[in-house]
Amino acid sequence: MAPSYQTIALFGANGQVGKYVFNTLIEWKESEFRVIAFVSPNSDFRLNQYGGMKALEERLDLHKITVDDLAVILAHHNVDVIVSTLGHAVINKQGVIQDAAAKAGVKRFYPSEFGMHQIPWFPGEGGYLHPTWAVKIKCLDDAIKHPAIQSGKMTYTVIGCAEMYDMPDEPILCPWLEKDELITKKGYQVQCVGNPDAKMDYSCCADVAKYLVASIQHPERSENKILGFRSDFISYSEITQLLEKHSGKKARLNVTSIEQVKTIVKDPSTAPAEFQRGSTFPVDFWILLRYVQGQGTFWRPPGLLSNDLFPEVTPTSMEAYFKSLFEK
Template sequence: MIVVAGATGDLGGRIVQELVRLNAPVVALARGGASAEELAASRADVRIVDFDDERSLTGAVAGATCVISALSGLEPVVIGAQGRLLDAAVRAGVPRFIPSDFAIDFRKLPPGTNRNLDLRKRFQARAEQADIRLTSVFNGAFMDMLTGTMPIVQHPIRRVLYWGSADQPMDFTTIADTAAFTARAAMDDTSPRALNICGGRVSARDLAEIVSKVHGRRYRVMPAGTVGSLGLVIAVAKRVAPGKAGEIYPAWQGMQYMRNLFAGEGMLDAPFDNDRYPGMRWTRVEDVLLQDARR
């Protein structure tokens, strides 16, 4: 039995759907509300749980062979709620835990360069002390962001922006592929401490060539500054537009992710683990951009 926390989110919901498709017994944890009702239609066993209630959490994960955390948020969630989930899994005797580490390899990042990933690193230090087997899935950046959330492809001027070097490789994997791989990892009792997956390792120059092919028009790379200058922009943005209290992705936080990528920080170790589970089909950057162009 696999338990998924954060099942009402995009990634967590996809993990639940994939586990159901693979005929794995799956329990989806939810706080309640309309999103929990939607989960009930997925054929998963939906359990309403209070993440602040130790007894409720422990009972919800009892009997699981693996707990997957797809929780997303700031310190109250990543350290607080996820920490209580980890403790509950240990109390219930669950043998394995997959933390919400889905990102570039934040273990390699200089401290202070990415607020959200610093939280993941803090949680990892705590989880390493727990009496449970851990498996982290590192997938690079979500490839889906290339269609707008990560605004480096500028269609109106047919340019692909970059900071530093146009040839710096960056790792991307779609949310769907990350979910499909994670579902299989949760069913794999032999999975190692860390798994690295990558749907495409591309540079800004590669992206320009791919977008040109997809749209049938020439796109060129365009320098936007140095990695250091991007760091200065982030510092200014944090002061003048810090975002709302509790906001997970204010503009400056998104810039921190871009800075990590263009600085080559957090690149995944090769060879990747893409071939670990037979039958996985990996979405390419070309596929994502082509689908976006057809909308």
């Protein structure tokens, strides 16, 4: 079955999420997409690592390129769909991409979401909106309310998920992917805040990428929709038990108190030294993420979870993931 959309421009193809999306697009067996991988000029991304003729590479600096110049590039490639997987460092340049897409006649826009917005509430206090979430909320709102969307000339699809458990550049959040054997020789430490038995949504990058590509292949199911996807619904207590079972090493929970979280949010320099490494996110952001998860509110209710929209994408449980990771 040939998809309605053939040429996909992927921005951030070298990123943590973008790599999975790029691989899935070029390996997708049900359809043959033509992929334009957009990366920064200094990226270590190398197209020849992937082989095949279904992909092209474009290097550009989003901080410098104009809307008109980018529109010319997109029109030259006859781009049907743009997928933005830009991270927190450059996500505020997403508007330039969408403005250019509108000029070039791009039909569908996927803004960079890949998460779940949160406004944490501390007991007896008001809500606190971390700047990282604030930027994402603003970028998403701008994307789905873009003039081209309003006029009907462009459609959108938003892929919402949860924290990803297969992010190799996040060893403090994914300790099972820690590469330093000096750290792991005594076992694994799983970070949590509050109630370690609180269940939460968790997602697998590989699953999310398959879900996204399935939505491109079936654009009629995903047109102008905000979709939610999860791979597992699980607690940190359960994760720690499964990690110990399948890794063969000790795994323990490190429970940070709510009072310490509040102190770290006010002054990130007060965080323990071990919290200051192992993540691309600032420590006050990821500790707030753990706080929300520990409150038992980090999950999508019925109606906001859309796994069944593409049943061909089978979610990978954390136990199945640990089996594949450790039992090779």
